Amino acid sequence: MIHMQNVVKTYRVARRDSGAKAAFFALFHRKYDLVRALDGLSFDIDAGEIVALLGPNGAGKSTAIKILSGILYPDSGAVECGGFSPARDRMRYTREIGVVFGQRTQLYWDVPVGDSYGLLQDIYDVPEAEFKRNLSELTELLDLKELLRTPARQLSLGQRMRCELAASLLHSPRILFLDEPTIGLDAVSKLAVRQFVKVLNEEKKTTIILTTHDMQDVEALSRRVLMIGKGKLLLDGTLQDIRRDGESLDESLVDFYQGIEGFDGKEE
Amino acid sequence: MKKYFSFFRLRLQMGMQYRIAAFAGMATQFFWGFMLIGAYKAFYESNAAAFPMGFQALTSYIWLQQAFLALFITWRFDNDIFTMITDGGISYELARPVRLYSMWFAKNLAMRLSEAALRFAPVLLVAALLPKPYGLSLPVSLPHFLLFLLTLGLGLLTTIAFLMIVYGLAMRMLSSTGVRLFLSGIVEFLSGQVIPLPFFPDKVRFVLELLPFAGMQNVPLRIYSGDLSGTPMLHAMVLQLVWLVIFIAAGALLLRSGERRAIVQGG
Ligand SMILES: Nc1ncnc2c1ncn2[C@@H]1O[C@H](COP(=O)(O)OP(=O)(O)OP(=O)(O)O)[C@@H](O)[C@H]1O
Ligand SMILES: [Mg+2]
Numbered sequence: 001m002i003h004m005q006n007v008v009k010t011y012r013v014a015r016r017d018s019g020a021k022a023a024f025f026a027l028f029h030r031k032y033d034l035v036r037a038l039d040g041l042s043f044d045i046d047a048g049e050i051v052a053l054l055g056p057n058g059a060g061k062s063t064a065i066k067i068l069s070g071i072l073y074p075d076s077g078a079v080e081c082g083g084f085s086p087a088r089d090r091m092r093y094t095r096e097i098g099v100v101f102g103q104r105t106q107l108y109w110d111v112p113v114g115d116s117y118g119l120l121q122d123i124y125d126v127p128e129a130e131f132k133r134n135l136s137e138l139t140e141l142l143d144l145k146e147l148l149r150t151p152a153r154q155l156s157l158g159q160r161m162r163c164e165l166a167a168s169l170l171h172s173p174r175i176l177f178l179d180e181p182t183i184g185l186d187a188v189s190k191l192a193v194r195q196f197v198k199v200l201n202e203e204k205k206t207t208i209i210l211t212t213h214d215m216q217d218v219e220a221l222s223r224r225v226l227m228i229g230k231g232k233l234l235l236d237g238t239l240q241d242i243r244r245d246g247e248s249l250d251e252s253l254v255d256f257y258q259g260i261e262g263f264d265g266k267e268e
Numbered sequence: 269m270k271k272y273f274s275f276f277r278l279r280l281q282m283g284m285q286y287r288i289a290a291f292a293g294m295a296t297q298f299f300w301g302f303m304l305i306g307a308y309k310a311f312y313e314s315n316a317a318a319f320p321m322g323f324q325a326l327t328s329y330i331w332l333q334q335a336f337l338a339l340f341i342t343w344r345f346d347n348d349i350f351t352m353i354t355d356g357g358i359s360y361e362l363a364r365p366v367r368l369y370s371m372w373f374a375k376n377l378a379m380r381l382s383e384a385a386l387r388f389a390p391v392l393l394v395a396a397l398l399p400k401p402y403g404l405s406l407p408v409s410l411p412h413f414l415l416f417l418l419t420l421g422l423g424l425l426t427t428i429a430f431l432m433i434v435y436g437l438a439m440r441m442l443s444s445t446g447v448r449l450f451l452s453g454i455v456e457f458l459s460g461q462v463i464p465l466p467f468f469p470d471k472v473r474f475v476l477e478l479l480p481f482a483g484m485q486n487v488p489l490r491i492y493s494g495d496l497s498g499t500p501m502l503h504a505m506v507l508q509l510v511w512l513v514i515f516i517a518a519g520a521l522l523l524r525s526g527e528r529r530a531i532v533q534g535g
Contacts, residue, residue, distance in 0.1 A: 119271075
């Protein structure tokens with residue numbers, strides 16, 4: 001279903017020292033550093049799996065999600081999802097997927113959430129019957145009834161996240177990408193999100209790829225974890241492969257991250 | 269196509285909410301209208317023979333310009349788009365089956381139409397009630413009026429096609445503020461926004477009228493009052509159309525390649 005092989009992605013970062021003088025010289029001569037966000041990343045995911053991408057800050061998780069969802073072109077390597085080449089077939093491929101970035105919103109700020117959904121229906125060409133069915137199902141599962149008439153800017157983070165999840169599923173995608181879907185949520189909202197994702201996977205067989213820094217998300221959801229460090233795959237297994245006796249999962253994870261070569265515990 | 273129309277409708281609806289901003293805008297436009305007419309009047313009285321337009325044609329030009337300012341003001345960018353480019357919000361646009369060009373075009377069109385819709389009527393009404401020759405006159409003829417509407421529409425599309433090129437350039441840079449200010453300033457001048465094109469020296473004017481920017485507002489505003497008519501009008505309209513097509517093609521190419529090499533920020 002999802003196949004990534006030897007994928008490399010480098011970003012060009014303009015760097016200069018701070019200060020007016022440096023800013024002035026940067027006008028004429030820009031210096032670029034190359035940041036290798038993905039450095040030969042390979043993995044395969046089958047239809048119907050829930051897979052968690054783990055790794056320290058800056059490991060390349062979001063970059064991997066962006067490449068898999070057709071937003072970024074890889075520099076080299078092979079990517080195939082559900083028979084498509086994501087970025088190249090973007091217009092057709094994106095009909096088949098849903099994406100949620102926990103740190104941003106896809107809802108239009110000034111209009112009721114329901115209006116944003118109406119627009120999404122047209123964007124994805126969802127037939128009326130299917131749209132109604134999906135919307136009523138999602139409304140029930142995510143408890144959206146009261147929220148549909150509220151402008152997105154008046155939603156709390158947890159309410160918004162529920163609305164975002166629904167927004168990404170109105171067109172019945174086969175694959176769902178979730179980049180930090182539980183970031184900033186309280187315990188109740190996190191539970192609601194996890195519960196929902198689980199049901200979605202079990203009942204609709206939607207393939208789900210998520211990133212998170214919350215080990216409880218992983219424990220609750222995914223049998224399989226892909227550990228990424230410095231743009232490479234470090235481990236393809238289960239939480240049991242990371243867990244150490246006598247330590248909490250978070251402690252074990254810290255040990256694991258510190259074992260990554262050159263890892264300094266800071267964001268790059 | 270339906271998706272872009274639906275998006276257009278939603279943005280239009282959103283734009284219509286900003287009534288207070290429209291009110292403030294209108295006040296500024298009256299103020300500018302009076303100021304400009306006062307200044308040109310002094311000029312006209314000192315030497316009417318050297319005045320390149322009829323005074324009534326000029327006042328109509330100014331009032332129409334103020335009434336429809338939202339349609340062709342060059343520095344009225346959609347800041348959401350720049351923010352989206354710099355903070356990575358563009359991810360969501362790219363993760364959907366939409367073309368950036370069509371989407372952003374629809375967005376800007378809706379934004380300008382809703383702004384103009386909230387403002388133009390009161391300005392036109394008051395201007396029409398002012399004593400001659402300070403107010404807005406009726407169009408010289410029905411055909412001129414219809415052609416005015418047509419070229420106003422084409423001018424609006426040209427203006428947006430110009431913005432799209434700037435958005436396309438912005439996608440290629442880390443900071444686009446400089447380019448944005450530079451281009452919109454120059455184009456504002458060249459389109460006749462600051463001084464109507466007939467006021468330029470003949471040679472300069474000849475060149476300006478061949479450039480794409482004349483079609484943004486100079487052409488429709490002069491057709492209304494009959495200042496542009498007959499064969500020169502036809503030439504101007506053909507030119508307007510040709511430049512529109514070129515601008516759209518250039519912008520679409522830029523954004524298409526921008527989609528490919530977008531450097532989506534943030535994670
Ligand atoms: N637009 C960009 N321009 C330059 N460098 C970038 C850009 N986006 C990401 N990077 C760099 O690429 C690397 C991987 O970033 P990425 O966002 O994929 O990490 P991540 O695993 O999602 O981290 P986090 O857990 O903090 O979200 C980092 O070193 C980051 O600095
Ligand atoms: Mg990330």
